[in-house]
Amino acid sequence: MGTPHLSRRSFLATVSAGAAAATAGPLLAACGGGGSGSGGKTTIEWWDIATTEPSQSLYPQIIKAYQAAHPDVTIKITNLENEAYKAKMTAVTASGKLPDIFVTWGGGVLKQQVDAGLVEDLTARSASLASGLIPISLQAYQFGGKTYAIPHDMGMVGFWYNKRLFAKAGIKDAPPTWARLLEDVRKLKAAGITPIALAGKEKWPAHYYWSYLALRIGGTQALKQAAASNDFSAPPFVEAGRQLKALADLAPFQQGYQGAGYDAPGGEAATMGSGRAAMELMGQWAPSVQKDASGKDLGADLGFFPFPVVEGGPGTTTDVFGGGNGHALRKGAPAAAYDFLTFLINAENERKLVSSGGFMPVVKGAESAIADPNRKLVAETLAKATGFQLYLDQAFPPAVGQEVNDSVTDLIAGKKTPEQVAQAVTKTAKSQ
Template sequence: MKFLARVTIVLTVLTLASGLAFAAGQKEAASAPKKTTITWWALSQGGGGADPREALRKQIIADYQTSHPNVDINLVMLENEAFKQKVQVAVQAGNPPDIFHSWGGGVMVAYAKAGMLRDITSYVEKNIAPKIGKGPLSVYGYDGHYYGAPYDMGAVGMWYNKAIFQKAGVTVPETWDQLLSAVQRLKSAGYIPIALGAGDKWPAHFWWTYLAMRLGGEPAFKAAYDGSGSFADPTFVKAGQLLLQLRDLDPFQTGYLGATYDDEAALIGNGKAAMELMGQWAPGVQASDSSSGKGIGDDLGWFSFPAVAGGVGKNSDVLGGGNGYVIGKNAPDEALDFLNFFLSPKYDADLVKVEGVVPVVQGAESAIQGNANLEKIVNAVSKAGYFQLYYDQFLPPAVGETVKDAVVAMLAGKATPAQGAQMVQDSWKKEQGK
């Protein structure tokens, strides 16, 4: 009996111990933070080999997880075209990644309208808007709602050869009329005033777009976009008229209608032309396409597109584009927190070194100190109240192609300014009717 009593006591103790251990385990499990997984699709540099873009993003993830051990971030790096195809398939299947690359504009708006993006307006306004300018941030918004944010945003502007300007006695033009006068003086001095690769079409559409912006400002574009106005309105017709006013001065190189963008860049890089209207990437392309491989170095300058007399658009309004991320419809709150972490001055500055981005986060501009042209672009972007994404990216693809076709048709004398504007409006109406 004594033996049985002892066995009973031992079993009781073991049962109690087991119960206490189980309860402790349950309590520990209950108190342990729940794991959250985030999928992040980013663009690789392509070309194979070690990818510094991926290395930087993995480091940012590691830094974030140091203070957020309950968050797992699955990074997927994709080449540009592969990314476009893969994300389109994911969206069509109704399962977009939590964070993925975006250029903003029309494609982003289409995803938002289809319910594939998470509306993060309140989070952006509280946490991200205070450190990124209104203009670049607006590219990732639509109709008062935000779906993401940029980390890189540059401006299209006038790149010019300072040495040629000095030799021709030309000063930087601030108005359209001054630009026309500069063209005439440069021609008289024996230089090609403006290089243009209209054969690729997209470089030419910058001219018409900027003229429309200076003439009608944001209200003209919004009216055409929301249907209260039209792309055939006087603003857009007048933009074509001014473009032909420039063309009639014969400012471009011989054969510009069939020339490529590389032809355009080479003319600047080799010191043969005085100006080109191009984005922030221009210096690198000019250098690589020049015979020396170095471009024109310190002789290269930058200025904003000139003001147009009588226009309601501000000279601070900017045409441009860049890179950023949007948030998928099913993304957890942790995805927003990580995006905000990514958009820190330190990492935006690191992106300048790794990817050559034009930083948009306040404090990251220290990474481009000493580069006068980039400093001007960053300043222009940060102060832009109206930032217009390139028409061929903001508008649906079919309409964007029509814009480019219409501009080249006007330059080639195959369409009047009114006909060119109507081409765009007809394409827009057709797209809206789908």
């Protein structure tokens, strides 16, 4: 996903409390440190990104059930669209007034909030809970052996494709290699079909391509070296840019993609869901958002395949790029806030979340609730993963993630060369 726009130094320094309040408006005032209570009552402020189905319907149901069992607790949920959420969180983090519960993708963004002393250490409280969770689901929220968030969704990015449009273009199966994918893009264009839907306006969907190509060309070791050295100028990253440029040169995206949002009307998800594009590179949530944004269901026409291998590179389809969603607590949040997080992923609610089609399991054994064959494939791929890389715009500090998103978008638009992308990301990483 995307990241806030401030570097580590400016993350807490450049926005004063007054400016943050002006930016965040009534949401910041409503937050106000959270956990308000009077007469034995506790109100929990929960900020999330549940603006689409099925979470938009499921979360109120779960809240209602929790409140029925805990009449002294009120859960107030505020749902924000992805980009708006990140902007608001940047402002309230600068003010030091986080909501009691807030959604997080982990990585560098959460680490900065932790370093600022704004987030609860959940290590001791979550020890017994963690033993029942899929280990990979916790990785993005752990630093120095401590746990700072509880996952509720876990998955990976891959290609979602329209089987009917593939068949119309004479493509019999999913491409196992990057070279084959480029060939299939040419076949789709020749058949008058838009090959790929992309939300160019929001930028974060574009960074998936560069990141995955670097992972395939250099393997997980290339990403580990970059994280350790803050140097993205190594050959795998430059070559990733060259391969992405080769794709962009084919003009594979829908008309007007530069101004398209992700889940907005006419955006990436709606274009894919309505059958007006053959592919999108997106996370495990894609089918439900496609349906919600387009009002249509591709049904059996929708397929999934892992990001192809790049010939000659050590990366394999078992090296997974992606992440999930977790919830963290502000420092000093009421005990009821953590209690609600455990309730959110109890056995009954986990089954509801997973069977809804919008979530992937984090609790061991919950994969049995998956009926859709595509989502089963995602779960199986994750189970077999030999390597995992969190979204680059979350794995690193916010300024680095933003530079990745900006530079990759510029590369696709022909405004930067592959070498300039690698140099720009390296320069930003070394300045942190």
